[in-house]
Amino acid sequence: MTAMNPIRLLIVEDDVRLARGLAMNLALEDFSAETVHTGEAALDALAAEEPPFDFVVLDIMLPGIDGLEVCRLLRDRGNHIPILFLTAKGSDADKVLGLHIGGDDYLTKPFVVEELMVRIRGILRRTEWSSRPTAVDPHISIGQFDANLVTMQARTVQGERDLTEREVILLRYFAENEDKVLQRGDLLEHVWGYAFDTSTRTLDTFVHRLRKYFEADPRHPQHFHTVRGVGYRFTS
Structure with missing residues (x-):
């Protein structure tokens, strides 16, 4: 602007x-x-x-x-x-x-x-x-569940649901970097636009919610992995 x-x-x-x-x-x-x-x-x-x-x-x-x-x-x-x-x-x-x-x-x-x-x-x-075109297929499979980055809809553990825009942005960044270890600061910078050293628990809240949506057992995640002391890693 x-x-x-x-x-x-x-x-x-x-x-x-x-x-x-x-x-x-x-x-x-x-x-x-x-x-x-x-x-x-x-x-x-x-x-x-x-x-x-x-x-x-x-x-x-x-x-x-x-x-x-x-x-x-x-x-x-x-x-x-x-x-x-x-x-x-x-x-x-x-x-x-x-x-x-x-x-x-x-x-x-x-x-x-x-x-x-x-x-x-x-x-x-x-x-x-x-809002820019994504480098990955907008239809993401996550185990037996899936999400559509365009329609912002997902099939989850709880059934069909709409995703929020920030959930979609986080999912998109995970999918574009599948199998990579992403530092907390990197996720905050690319998903929220914050400085690398910003202190906030927002990221953890969003990851916790994605686990509830897509993990059969959120306490033992198979897709949204915590890398202790570093950040997170996503595998479909």
């Missing part, structure tokens, strides 16, 4: 002062940021066709419809806009659920604005990369 056509962000945060502060800081980085303070207002803003938003910073704890329900409704409607959740300390269950229903990552309050910028830019960069 150029200064003439900046990336449009929607900040959904019920703390008005925090929302305004984030919008001001994002504007200094050449983003176009708008703020709303309820889940209902977020859904209305995102339903408008023109001009579309490119990214959502979404607080989980909102009055009325909370951030998790906003995300769930967007994904149910086929809206795959990148979503970064803002969460409170100690809300681990909300973090896991947020990623499960289609969030791309989360940031725990309090945080520094620079970290928010890193997350936003990284997720946008990898989302753009994922």
